[in-house]
Amino acid sequence: MDVAADDAFDEQCDYLFKAVLIGDSGVGKTNLISRFAKDEFRLDSKPTIGVEFAYRNIKVIDKLIKTQIWDTAGQERFRAITSSYYRGALGAMLVYDITKRATFVNVRKWLRELREFGGDDMVVVLVGNKSDLAQSREVEKEEGKGYAETERLCFMETSALQNQNVEEAFLEMITKIHDIISHKSLETKINGTSLNLPSGKEIHIADEVTATKQPNYCCS
């Protein structure tokens, strides 16, 4: 890791976003994240136990954004404390495998969990992964897209293996989060502090953003 460069980035970083990857076991969450964060892909990745983390810094318009992505276990028994995965998350990528219909059927279940534990404004991108395995396709693109539309989610088909649309899917999520955040802070400025804020959630998010961006690393 280029520590010096990263430190410099941390100093200037305007936002820290937390996003979470969810979906059935074996749909390729870990490979999507390692493609996005490290441009790596492993055919022999192991099941994720609990949660793993990845980061990527991105510039959206004039703002520098650091995204912390939580890669969670797809299997119930390896999941641990589900509610903490969603706590403070501004975005979620809900992944299924286009060659396994059951993983698409389960998207409903994941969405329920997400709506239960996640914030109301969470940006959700539905991702149909493994688009390179077209010959084994069990879920048509139109079907994924249609479902995403009815549930008002963003949608994309990706291939972590062939590096198709991975960057685009993450960028879509991050830009959308950025839009919401900047819209909110604008709204807050116009309306004064706590007017029109149903639960104080917005302020909480803004706080979190400013709190987490402070470079506290240099304590030693």
Added chain:
Amino acid sequence: MWRDPGVSADSFYEIRPECTDVPISRFKIKAGKTLSARKWHAAFTPEGYLDIGKTLSRIYRGCHGELWLAGKHKGVHPSIRGEVWEFLLGCYDPKSTFEERDQIRHRRRMQYATLKEECRQLFPLIGSGRFVTAPVVTEDGHPIQDPLVLKETNSAKGLDVHHQDNNNHSSRIATNSLQKVTDKIVVQWLLTLHQIGLDVVRTDRTLVFYEKQENLSKLWDVLAVYAWVESQFLIISVLEFVKRGNFRCTESSVGVTSQLNVLASVTQVIDPKLHNHLDNLGGGDYLFAFRMLMVLFRREFSFCDSLYLWEMMWALEYDPDLFLMYEMPESASEKAVGSKGKSKSIRQCGKYEREFLKSGSKNASQAPLPISVFLVASVLKDKSSKLLQEARGLDDVVKAKKP
């Protein structure tokens, strides 16, 4: 003085040559230190009583905190691990004879065969040498189209079922001729089968042992039967719980949430600077340590080193009454409430268990914390300066904690 540099034990757990991304093993078999077959057999009286106290200290002696990680190369010789582990895990009373143990072993094998048959009745692929990696029922119990038939019609989808024999056509069709399943427990169990299958193919694929389909499906069988027993056991526990109106059953283990909380408190005390740093990185909940606790460092160590670490922990935590849980769960829990600590000789306990008994905190309302929590704390403490200097995110924390 001449010192034995030790022999690597990796030859017992062969790695596929093409797998390069495997942690290096540090455990070495050392003459006079590692528990050998000769010393092990000498620890039994002619009728079969085992001097467990002596055996335990042979396994863990000289291991304090992070020194385990430095590798004092005690542990158990791989050739006798199977036998020794049976005792470490409490399968038998160390004060039993060879003959008594033979009987118990035989009875348990029969019991396993019965359970496996029960499972086979529910899902015929159990014991067939094949297994599934795609779901076989929906959540409401409707059978999902036979993946074996899918295999027949489209070979590209054949990954879903793993075959050992390719010519048993009639049994293939019959494999998932499930009716709609109404029993909730059965549905829950059926829903775990493909997940077990996914783990079986993905977890230890670096080992030569699992190149064989036969070994993979054997592991799948064992885990599937275990999951079935577990689902039954849960029901019994719930009934017990209702019947007795107390919390005995739920307190027999300490949940992962409280383990993580204890880990946080321990780190806060032994290394407040590190705790603050982790907190600043967003790791104050210590969720990044969940994996270490859940699979006991299996991902951080090589296969060989994991086994060594585990037997060390089991020896330290050894409780001579453990076997009662398998034979007489009822009396074991009674004992836990009543006279625990009086009937057993403290000499027979592992060091950690002994300290726990001595501290007098052992009573029905308090289960001991697993030693693994302190092991994680010691790894963090050990890596403290590295973490403080280099970790800029939780990903770095996960990486750096590899001992």
